[in-house]
Amino acid sequence: MTENQGRKIERDAILQERSVAGVAILRIASKPLGVLRISVKKALRERLAALETDPAIRVVILTGNGNAFSVGSDIRDFEADEGWLLAAEDEEKKLNEQIEMSRLAVIAACNGHCHGGGLVLAMACDLRIAADSAVFSLPEIKVGAFASAGGTQRVCQFLGKGRAMDMLLTGRALSGSEALEIGLIDRIAPEGELIDAATELAKQIASLPTEAIEASKRCVNEGLRYGWAQGIELETKYAVSLGLSEGAAEGQKAFLEKRAPRFNQD
Structure with a gap:
């Protein structure tokens, strides 16, 4: 070539x-x-x-x-x-x-x-x-x-x-x-x-939270590629970052207020 x-x-x-x-x-x-x-x-x-x-x-x-x-x-x-x-x-x-x-x-x-x-x-x-x-x-x-x-x-x-x-x-x-x-x-x-x-x-x-899309995708793909243990380790990392994210806060607030969540508003 x-x-x-x-x-x-x-x-x-x-x-x-x-x-x-x-x-x-x-x-x-x-x-x-x-x-x-x-x-x-x-x-x-x-x-x-x-x-x-x-x-x-x-x-x-x-x-x-x-x-x-x-x-x-x-x-x-x-x-x-x-x-x-x-x-x-x-x-x-x-x-x-x-x-x-x-x-x-x-x-x-x-x-x-x-x-x-x-x-x-x-x-x-x-x-x-x-x-x-x-x-x-x-x-x-x-x-x-x-x-x-x-x-x-x-x-x-x-x-x-x-x-x-x-x-x-x-x-x-x-x-x-x-x-x-x-x-x-x-x-x-x-x-x-x-x-x-x-x-x-x-x-x-x-329409769903950007951070949650990324976390779900990466945990699945890295778990398939590198094994169960690495997938679980990555889940633990994302459990913290997602739990502290704006998407999680909006989802919880919307649930309590009995309304549809408004994600990705930036």
């Missing part, structure tokens, strides 16, 4: 759209089919980093364009070079970990094709809602590869070893209804209503 390729960022491949208060929509618009070239992954990381510092944003909806969420890496981009392979793996791993470690709740709104690295990206998100026409697979084995950048680990966490191996070793595709049934996705919506359904879910989350 040349130095110029390593620096390139396809900023026009990630579109940011306005949504309801507290919510941003990022759309993967790279062609064809939302492919995740290294330069596209860099652009998505850049957009997410900017939203991370925006106090007005609490939830991100990540979706695709046309008939695809993302089909993962572009095989035509592949280079049989150790440097390129390590750089590609590193960039994808950093992207997925950035989503998991973010303070923002990230919802994958999976339209159409969701394959390979695109599915791994969706699994790195906090929630997955899919159109009923969506199709999911980890087909890397069919081209002599495998679901790296955390793919093998995440799919086992989602599905258990047997079902994960079924997807990894056959590369077979799942319909939206089968993905919902086995727990690969969390919700399903009619094709034309996907963004509306995702926005309604995002709006519900964004």
